Amino acid sequence: MENNGLHEIVPGAFLGLQLVKRLHINNNKIKSFRKQTFLGLDDLEYLQADFNLLRDIDPGAFQDLNKLEVLILNDNLISTLPANVFQYVPITHLDLRGNRLKTLPYEEVLEQIPGIAEILLEDNPWDCTCDLLSLKEWLENIPKNALIGRVVCEAPTRLQGKDLNETTEQDLCPLKNRVDSSLPAPPAQEETFAPGPLPTPFKINGQEEHATPGAAPNGGTKIPGNWQIKIRPTAAIATGSARNKPPAHGLPCPGGCSCDHIPGSGLKMNCNNRNVSSLADLKPKLPNVQELFLRDNKIHSIRKSHFVDYKNLILLDLGNNNIASVENNTFKNLLDLRWLYMDSNYLDTLSREKFTGLQNLEYLNVEYNAIQLILPGTFHAMPKLRILILNNNLLRSLPVDVFAGVSLSKLSLHNNYFMYLPVAGVLDQLTSIIQIDLHGNPWECSCTIVPFKQWAERLGSEVLMSDLKCETPVNFFRKDFMLLANDEICPQLYARISPTLTPHSKNSTGLAETGTHSNSYLDTSRVSISVLVPGLLLVFVTSAFTVVGMLVFILRNRKRSKRRDANSSASEINSLQTVCDSSYWHNGPYNADGAHRVYDCGSHSLSD
Numbered sequence: 001m002e003n004n005g006l007h008e009i010v011p012g013a014f015l016g017l018q019l020v021k022r023l024h025i026n027n028n029k030i031k032s033f034r035k036q037t038f039l040g041l042d043d044l045e046y047l048q049a050d051f052n053l054l055r056d057i058d059p060g061a062f063q064d065l066n067k068l069e070v071l072i073l074n075d076n077l078i079s080t081l082p083a084n085v086f087q088y089v090p091i092t093h094l095d096l097r098g099n100r101l102k103t104l105p106y107e108e109v110l111e112q113i114p115g116i117a118e119i120l121l122e123d124n125p126w127d128c129t130c131d132l133l134s135l136k137e138w139l140e141n142i143p144k145n146a147l148i149g150r151v152v153c154e155a156p157t158r159l160q161g162k163d164l165n166e167t168t169e170q171d172l173c174p175l176k177n178r179v180d181s182s183l184p185a186p187p188a189q190e191e192t193f194a195p196g197p198l199p200t201p202f203k204i205n206g207q208e209e210h211a212t213p214g215a216a217p218n219g220g221t222k223i224p225g226n227w228q229i230k231i232r233p234t235a236a237i238a239t240g241s242a243r244n245k246p247p248a249h250g251l252p253c254p255g256g257c258s259c260d261h262i263p264g265s266g267l268k269m270n271c272n273n274r275n276v277s278s279l280a281d282l283k284p285k286l287p288n289v290q291e292l293f294l295r296d297n298k299i300h301s302i303r304k305s306h307f308v309d310y311k312n313l314i315l316l317d318l319g320n321n322n323i324a325s326v327e328n329n330t331f332k333n334l335l336d337l338r339w340l341y342m343d344s345n346y347l348d349t350l351s352r353e354k355f356t357g358l359q360n361l362e363y364l365n366v367e368y369n370a371i372q373l374i375l376p377g378t379f380h381a382m383p384k385l386r387i388l389i390l391n392n393n394l395l396r397s398l399p400v401d402v403f404a405g406v407s408l409s410k411l412s413l414h415n416n417y418f419m420y421l422p423v424a425g426v427l428d429q430l431t432s433i434i435q436i437d438l439h440g441n442p443w444e445c446s447c448t449i450v451p452f453k454q455w456a457e458r459l460g461s462e463v464l465m466s467d468l469k470c471e472t473p474v475n476f477f478r479k480d481f482m483l484l485a486n487d488e489i490c491p492q493l494y495a496r497i498s499p500t501l502t503p504h505s506k507n508s509t510g511l512a513e514t515g516t517h518s519n520s521y522l523d524t525s526r527v528s529i530s531v532l533v534p535g536l537l538l539v540f541v542t543s544a545f546t547v548v549g550m551l552v553f554i555l556r557n558r559k560r561s562k563r564r565d566a567n568s569s570a571s572e573i574n575s576l577q578t579v580c581d582s583s584y585w586h587n588g589p590y591n592a593d594g595a596h597r598v599y600d601c602g603s604h605s606l607s608d
Contacts, residue, residue, distance in 0.1 A: 002048075003027045015040035022046040026072070029053050031346075033061035041065060048072040050095070053370050055346075057082060062089045074098050074120065077370060079344070083108035093118040097149060098415070100344070100368055100392065102127040106134035116142060120149035123415060123440060125392070128153035128164060130173035136164055254282040266290035266312055273297065279306035291315040295341070301325035304332060313337050319365070320344040332357035343389070344368040351375040358382045365389040367412065374398060379406045391415050391437065400425040407432040414466065415440035420449045427455050439466030445476040447490035453481055 006028040014020070017040055030052040037058075038044065044065050054076035062068060068089050075098040083105075091113045101124040104110060113119075119142075126132060132151075139148055151164035159171060253259035257271040266288035273296040276282065290312050299321040307313070311333050324346035331337065337358055347369040355361070361382045371393035379385060379402065387410045395416040409432055418441040421427055430436070436459070443449060456464055470476035476484065 001025050001028070006030055008032070009037050011036035012039050014038060018042045020044060022048075024048045025052070027051045032056040032058070034058045035060040036064065037061055039064050042067070044068055046070045050074045050076070052076050053346075054078055057085060059084050061085065063087065065089055069093065071095070077368070079368075081109050084112070085109065086112040089113075090115060092116060095120045096124070097121065098123040100125060102155075103131040104135045105131075106138055110135070110138045116146060118147040120147075121151050122149045124151075125154040126151050126164065127155045128159045128162070128167060128172055129156065132164065133169060133172055136167070136172070139165065252284070254284065254286070257282070259286065262290060269293070271297070272317075285309040288312050293317045294321070295319045297321050299323055301327070302330055303327040304330045307331065307334060310334070311336075315339040317341040318345070322346060324348070326354045328353035329356050331355060335359055337361055339363045341365045342369070347371055348394075349373045349375065350378045352377045352379075352381050355379075355381040360384055363387045366393070368392045370394055372396070374402060376401065379403065382406065386410065388412070391440075398422075398426050401429070402426060403429040409433060410435045412437045413441070414438055417442060419444040419471075421452050423451045423455045427452065433459070434463060435465055436463060437465040438468055441468075442471035443468055443481060444472045445470035445479070445481045445484065445489050446473065447492070449481065450486050450490050453484075453486070453489070456482060 002024045003026075006025065008030060009025070011034055014023075020041055021043055023038075023041065023044055023046070026048045027050075030049070031054065033049075033054065033056075035058045038047075038061070041064065045067050047065070047068060047070065050072050051074075054073065055078060057078065059082040062071075062085060066088055069091065070093040071089075071091055072093075072095045074095045077100055078096070079100040079102070081101075081104065086109065089112075092115055094113065094116065095118075097120045101121070103126070104121075135151070139151070142148070153159040153162045153164065153167070159167065162171075253269065254271065256274040257269055259270075260268050262268050267286055268291040269286065269289050270293045271282065272293050276294060276297040277299060279294070279299070279302065287309075289310055292310060292313055292315070295317050296319075299318065300323065302318070302323060302325075304327055307330065310316075313334050314336055316334070316337060316339070319341045320343070322345065323342065326347070328351075331340075331354075334357055338360055340358070340361055340363065343365045344367075347366060348371060350366070350371060350373070352375065355364075355378065358381055362384055364382065364385060364387070367389045368391075371390070372395065374395070376399040378399075379388070383405055385406050386408060388408055389412045391412040391414040393416055395413070396418065398421065400422075403426065406429075408430055411430065411433060414437045418438075420443065421438075438456075456468065464482075467480045468482055470479050470481050470484075476489075481489065
């Protein structure tokens with residue numbers, strides 16, 4: 001049942017299919033597996049459910065599959081596996097690649113798959129902390145002949161890009177808690193960026209720095225630092241004794257939330273993980289709330305009526321909820337908002353109307369959603385946007401002029417489904433970029449990617465935050481296309497341009513890497529167009545003259561033909577008339593008996 005646009009499977013739908021051994025429900029839009037979803041599939045051995053929108057799996061989802069050995073769940077939105085999800089299920093092959101897993105507990109999860117022969121875990125945002133120690137130990141103790149996918153750390157920053165099996169217990173769980181000095185400082189209000197695609201020094205908190213990320217340990221993929229903007233210390237989330245502390249105006253903090261003052265400013269309200277299902281439930285409404293934290297709740301939709309009383313917001317955190325619907329003009333009155341977090345939700349489309357009013361927004365985080373479509377003009381509503389986080393979504397393309405009028409300095413697009421990105425109308429608008437992350441996309445290393453490759457070469461490794469691996473064709477699989485020559489990627493183009501120039505001679509002169517030489521893809525495209533347009537014009541004019549000439553020729557021929565016919569008829573009549581006249585005058589008009597003569601002149605009967 002793959003590729004059918006299925007949104008859900010009603011529990012009991014498979015009753016009566018006891019003999020089915022393989023079930024393919026991949027490439028659909030299924031969001032959850034509930035208890036008894038697979039009821040009736042008593043003999044199922046193979047379940048393929050990759051490339052869906054799976055996020056919620058009930059603990060008893062697989063309890064009826066007592067013969068299931070192969071479970072393919074890659075490229076979904078799974079962030080956690082519930083306890084006892086594999087109880088009584090004899091899994092031998094498990095594919096969890098391309099999800100949102102940060103950790104996998106041993107108890108009640110890993111311990112329930114002792115017969116595992118293959119487990120694939122790549123492309124997840126693993127959080128290499130104490131919680132991952134159990135996974136590390138489990139992977140080290142499973143059978144040596146088992147196929148194990150790489151677990152690459154994405155956090156904390158000091159371990160980014162490092163393979164889990166290369167870490168130590170001390171790395172994952174240091175004895176002393178210390179601040180990670182590698183985290184970037186928050187961008188200050190006075191932070192400035194010079195235009196142009198190349199990185200330039202910029203100031204953070206008065207100190208000059210360069211956006212030069214270091215290579216990942218052991219030559220691994222370079223991944224950008226933590227792009228979460230840290231708010232000034234006075235805006236930290238209230239904890240400890242500040243929690244539930246009533247504000248100075250005497251009003252109680254809304255149910256279960258904690259409120260605190262921002263010195264010299266307004267209020268900060270922390271409602272993280274308070275089981276909030278709607279912003280309308282936050283009562284009483286407090287005046288002058290500037291920072292509102294609503295992460296880890298159960299909010300399904302947001303409407304413009306929810307923010308009528310929050311016009312002074314500077315920061316809004318709606319991350320890790322169930323938000324699938326955002327009413328148009330929801331943020332219309334939030335003219336002072338600078339930071340907006342909407343990561344880890346169910347958004348599937350971004351449009352300009354959803355962000356109307358965010359004239360001062362500088363930071364937008366919508367990673368880990370199900371975004372498939374960004375409509376033209378979406379970011380035009382946010383002219384001051386500088387940092388845009390779009391990684392781990394379902395994007396395959398970007399509209400023309402999507403970044404027009406927006407001076408982005410940092411852009412994250414990693415772990416989407418881009419096969420290539422156009423330069424004209426998209427990438428060439430990133431004139432102020434200092435960091436861009438594009439890894440984890442299935443790049444197609446063919447002729448179409450050459451302009452993108454040349455654009456990336458001009459940026460350099462200081463701006464491009466990660467390696468770019470080819471997915472297709474097969475002969476370039478997992479190769480960094482920045483290390484491939486242009487004529488190797490697109491031999492037919494370069495064969496037409498310079499058939500006598502060998503790849504060796506091009507590489508030896510460095511022409512294939514400059515992006516400005518005479519046989520580059522971009523230059524060739526420009527020359528071809530400049531020749532093509534006049535050529536097409538000439539062909540059009542020539543064709544027009546030819547058609548007109550043919551019409552004139554045909555019309556003249558018709559006139560001549562009519563004239564010839566007319567002349568022929570006249571000539572025939574004249575000759576007949578002559579013959580008849582001659583007989584008339586020669587023989588006289590009367591017969592011997594005195595009657596009128598009748599002369600038969602061919603087809604003409606002339607009677608006197």
